[in-house]
Amino acid sequence: MLNFQNISKTYVSICAVDDLTLEIKKGEVFGLLGPNGAGKTTTISMAVGLVDPDRGTIQINGEGSPTDPAVRKGLGVAPQALALYDDLTARENLLLFGRLYGLAGAELHNAVMRVLEFVTLSDRAGDRVGGFSGGMKRRLNLACAIIHEPDITLMDEPTAGVDPQSRNAIFQLVTDLRERGCTVIYTTHYMEEAERLCDRVAIMDQGKVIALDTVDNLIKAHGGQAELTIRTSQNQRVIQTDDPLSDLARLMAGDGSDRPTSFTLDRPSLESVFLNLTGRSLRD
Amino acid sequence: MGTIWALARKDLKLLVRDRSGLFFAVVFPLLYATFFGYIMSGMSSSDAQVRGIRVVVVNNDDSSESQAFVEELKQDEKFDVLVAQSRVEAEDLVRKGSRSAMIVFPEGFGKTLSNPFVGASEAIELGIDPGRSMQASMIQGLLMEKLMSGFGTLFNDSKRMRSTVADTLSSIQKDPDIEPAFKFLMVPFLKSVDRFYTELPNTQTFAQNGESSTGSSGGFQPFAIERVDVVRASKDENPSNLDSAFQITFPQAIVWGVMGCAASFGISLVTERTNGTLMRLRVAPISWTTILASKALACFIATTLVAAMLIAVGVLIMGIKIHSFLMLLVAILSVSVGFVGIMMLLSVLGRTERSAGGIGWAVLLILGMLGGAMMPLEFMPESLRQFASISPIKWSILALEGAVWRRFTVQEMLLPCGVLLGIGLGCFVLGSRIFRIMGK
Numbered sequence: 001m002l003n004f005q006n007i008s009k010t011y012v013s014i015c016a017v018d019d020l021t022l023e024i025k026k027g028e029v030f031g032l033l034g035p036n037g038a039g040k041t042t043t044i045s046m047a048v049g050l051v052d053p054d055r056g057t058i059q060i061n062g063e064g065s066p067t068d069p070a071v072r073k074g075l076g077v078a079p080q081a082l083a084l085y086d087d088l089t090a091r092e093n094l095l096l097f098g099r100l101y102g103l104a105g106a107e108l109h110n111a112v113m114r115v116l117e118f119v120t121l122s123d124r125a126g127d128r129v130g131g132f133s134g135g136m137k138r139r140l141n142l143a144c145a146i147i148h149e150p151d152i153t154l155m156d157e158p159t160a161g162v163d164p165q166s167r168n169a170i171f172q173l174v175t176d177l178r179e180r181g182c183t184v185i186y187t188t189h190y191m192e193e194a195e196r197l198c199d200r201v202a203i204m205d206q207g208k209v210i211a212l213d214t215v216d217n218l219i220k221a222h223g224g225q226a227e228l229t230i231r232t233s234q235n236q237r238v239i240q241t242d243d244p245l246s247d248l249a250r251l252m253a254g255d256g257s258d259r260p261t262s263f264t265l266d267r268p269s270l271e272s273v274f275l276n277l278t279g280r281s282l283r284d
Numbered sequence: 285m286g287t288i289w290a291l292a293r294k295d296l297k298l299l300v301r302d303r304s305g306l307f308f309a310v311v312f313p314l315l316y317a318t319f320f321g322y323i324m325s326g327m328s329s330s331d332a333q334v335r336g337i338r339v340v341v342v343n344n345d346d347s348s349e350s351q352a353f354v355e356e357l358k359q360d361e362k363f364d365v366l367v368a369q370s371r372v373e374a375e376d377l378v379r380k381g382s383r384s385a386m387i388v389f390p391e392g393f394g395k396t397l398s399n400p401f402v403g404a405s406e407a408i409e410l411g412i413d414p415g416r417s418m419q420a421s422m423i424q425g426l427l428m429e430k431l432m433s434g435f436g437t438l439f440n441d442s443k444r445m446r447s448t449v450a451d452t453l454s455s456i457q458k459d460p461d462i463e464p465a466f467k468f469l470m471v472p473f474l475k476s477v478d479r480f481y482t483e484l485p486n487t488q489t490f491a492q493n494g495e496s497s498t499g500s501s502g503g504f505q506p507f508a509i510e511r512v513d514v515v516r517a518s519k520d521e522n523p524s525n526l527d528s529a530f531q532i533t534f535p536q537a538i539v540w541g542v543m544g545c546a547a548s549f550g551i552s553l554v555t556e557r558t559n560g561t562l563m564r565l566r567v568a569p570i571s572w573t574t575i576l577a578s579k580a581l582a583c584f585i586a587t588t589l590v591a592a593m594l595i596a597v598g599v600l601i602m603g604i605k606i607h608s609f610l611m612l613l614v615a616i617l618s619v620s621v622g623f624v625g626i627m628m629l630l631s632v633l634g635r636t637e638r639s640a641g642g643i644g645w646a647v648l649l650i651l652g653m654l655g656g657a658m659m660p661l662e663f664m665p666e667s668l669r670q671f672a673s674i675s676p677i678k679w680s681i682l683a684l685e686g687a688v689w690r691r692f693t694v695q696e697m698l699l700p701c702g703v704l705l706g707i708g709l710g711c712f713v714l715g716s717r718i719f720r721i722m723g724k
Contacts, residue, residue, distance in 0.1 A: 048567040049566075049567065050563060050566055050567060069568075069569040069570055069571055070569060071569075072567060072568065072569045073569040075567065077564065077567045079560055079563055079564060079567075081559070081560030081563070082559075082560065083559065083560035083561045083563060083564035084561065085561060097564070097568070100565070100568040100569070100570055101568060101569060102569070144564070
């Protein structure tokens, strides 16, 4: 679907992307994770033809490079910056971007209605975007990206700066897109979002992919053991375990002072995967 | 207080790091002050408030006196004199805006110059470029001052004055065509003048008594200056030109409107870049050329509509009469093309909206100043006036005036329109190339 082959990009003396090779499959939600400055946005920019790689090739559907405008027709981009015209209404924004992708007439108007409903902004269609909340703008930003029903949608930090309610709405939109068979490339530095939404995840750091697999496999391979904290009537202890349920069942079966009165379980996450792989936290 | 200082320091740092913003904050005010200081200093020099008024002179009198006067006019730094061979040639130069005024000395002018008592010659014709009507009275005043200064010299020279009076007396007494009543008045008067100059010790006494040698000669007016309308005088078949000052002010207003459009669109391109919408356009399946062409088209339409709207108001409400609507259309389209190019160049002058807006307007105002949109070019020093031709404002005003009231022919319209098209295309190509490089 989307292939990056040995891609590199350097800005002056900073290597933003270093020999990146990725293959993103049709219909999957692919997470591109990493701290700020890891190279995610540069990768996305190269994927949509905004930036030319210094080395390597990018192929979309085997049709060619995204620097070719015709190839870009199958892409939808929801950029990190809210790329909307504040002085236009939501409908006018969608009409404009729909036209850029070749939609017209009834097809265009139907598409506008469909995406407005999809992002639950139908009732605000005639309002100027300048008066929208951050969450509404984020949803409209996404609507503009998918109005032409692209095969691949790239979302660059789509939940940046939005309230929890809007974040959940965006999660639902991504899930719906996957159900429709759309390939989604999702960049974020929030590991919990990737865990919740992504089929596969590539973790980037300093321009390189340091791990690539499903979330479960990454956690199994690099997340370390779960931490089971047991509290008894006399003390509290922490158990490192690969199978917390069995360990807990065994302890509960005991008697006397060793029988747990309460417990907490800290499962390994992508955060711990990153910590184990790089020796530092994602938010460092 | 600490918070305020921290924020202020942050803003100062941002300003210093934004080169274009720094230019507008520091360099431009310096340039502005220097520019105006230069102009003002040129205007207020001690004995000549005005210099180099561009006039064309037609001398229809063959006398040595009139030729000497024209030479004297040439030497006067207040005037920049060009001598034309015919009135038609002179009118053409004024009509095209090459010269501010036409001065036609009539036959017999030299005789009046040498002897003011023989009767005035026909009126001296002064044809002012209607676009410089503000200067008309000033030019007339300076010309009259020049004419009368010759008489000041004559009146101060008692020997020459007595000879002139004697000649005049003799010719009046001999001329049978002169009315007896006029002879009755003039003969005793001239004899008393002769007596006055006989008793006057010398010219020095006269001057020392406080009379300026070049001063006014009271109510004595041997010359009449008649103002003529250059455009109308040459094209009597349609005396509708320049019926109101709006014919002059509307072309200038159009240029200001077009400048406003160019600045707004230039800034909007920067806004697109900073807001991210340009990026969204670039990832759409359209080319750079499409993006820039669409912006150029929008700017072109807006500038043309602004011009059309102003013309409509001028014609329908102010009653402006247009010499040629077809030529006006050509002029407006040329002006629009010129400013679309300028818009493209303005959009690459600043990285932020604020700096682009500031620099854009600064550039336009300088072009406006150089092009004569703020003050007549004649008020500028010659060295600056030479730069007027690099300003599209000058050519815009000329093209529009040519179609509205200067009665330009198609050939005459080619120059201003051609220059505007050249500026537009050149600036657009240069601006779009830089814009692409900045967008990469």
